[in-house]
Amino acid sequence: xxxxxxxxxxxxxxxxxxxxxxxxxxxxxxxxxxxxxxxxxxxxxxxxxxxxxxxxxxxxxxxxxxxxxxxxxxxxxxxxxxxxxxxxxxxxxxxxxxxxxxxxxxxxxxxxxxxxxxxxxxxxxxxxxxxxxxxxxxxxxxxxxxxxxxxxxxxxxxxxxxxxxxxxxxxxxxxxxxxxxxxxxxxxxxxxxxxxxxxxxxxxxxxxxxxxxxxxx
Numbered sequence: 617x618x619x620x621x622x623x624x625x626x627x628x629x630x631x632x633x634x635x636x637x638x639x640x641x642x643x644x645x646x647x648x649x650x651x652x653x654x655x656x657x658x659x660x661x662x663x664x665x666x667x668x669x670x671x672x673x674x675x676x677x678x679x680x681x682x683x684x685x686x687x688x689x690x691x692x693x694x695x696x697x698x699x700x701x702x703x704x705x706x707x708x709x710x711x712x713x714x715x716x717x718x719x720x721x722x723x724x725x726x727x728x729x730x731x732x733x734x735x736x737x738x739x740x741x742x743x744x745x746x747x748x749x750x751x752x753x754x755x756x757x758x759x760x761x762x763x764x765x766x767x768x769x770x771x772x773x774x775x776x777x778x779x780x781x782x783x784x785x786x787x788x789x790x791x792x793x794x795x796x797x798x799x800x801x802x803x804x805x806x807x808x809x810x811x812x813x814x815x816x817x818x819x820x821x822x823x824x825x826x827x828x829x830x831x832x833x
Contacts, residue, residue, distance in 0.1 A: 619799070620739055624751055626794055627732055630695055631755020633787045634728050636763035637702040637721055638667065640783055643767045644776040648714070651776065658711050666715045671722035676818070679730035683815035691731040692795035698724025699787025706780035738801040 641648075645659050654662075682690055701720030708714035732752060740748050763783065770779040803811040816824075825831045 623735065623739060623798065624748060626798060627735070627752045628755050628758075630691070630728070630790060630794060631732070631752055632759035632762055633695065633699065633755075633783070633790055634725055635756045635759025636766070636783055637698055637759075637787065638725060639760045639763035640702070640767040640779065641705075641718070643764050644771055644779055647771055647776040652708070652710055652714065654711055662711075662714060662718055666718040667722045669722065670719055671726045674723055674726035675730060678727035680818060682727070682730045682734050686800050687731050687735055688795060688798045688800050690727060691735075691798070692791045694724050694727035694731065695794060696724075696788055696791035698722075698728075699784045699791060700724075701784075702787065703781045703784025706777035706784070735798075735801070738803055738805045741806050 641663055645663070648654065649656075649659055678690075678694075698721045701717050701724060704720065705714055705717035708717055733749075736745055736748050736752070766782055767779045770782045
């Protein structure tokens, strides 16, 4: 029970960093625009398409990887990647370099939710998973508050570049904590049936999901 509580706490904190690094650009938009001489269209690209261009599709291959690799390593790698790229945004010198940084943040964050869902599924019974996921997803509003508050304060006290690093660098330490303290459970552990067969292919997954009317709708 103590380890499960630690797991939920770590995933909650990682979820907060996940959303904070995603949301910080909004509060820093004006000083970035003035410093890098960006247009409103540039800011729209950075806050929308720049992040979503790979975040929206990489969840599928990263979810496929989650079924086949060590999830402790996977989540640490994803958190480390998006945290590093968030800090790297503070070194941007123009629209292109900042866009590449935001794309990197999206790539890292795309792998977070599949790993979280998988770990929760193997640690908690079906009748507990909903409440556990609700606690972990509290990281989204907490992360939004963290990103806006810390980003705004640091940018006002120093500058927008330091604000990116103030959120990115702690995330690297969070990734290290996750890698050192989380465990890789047997798949199917909470259901009492440890998986012995290889995971299904993506095509099999789509066939199974498409057979469910709720999924189609």
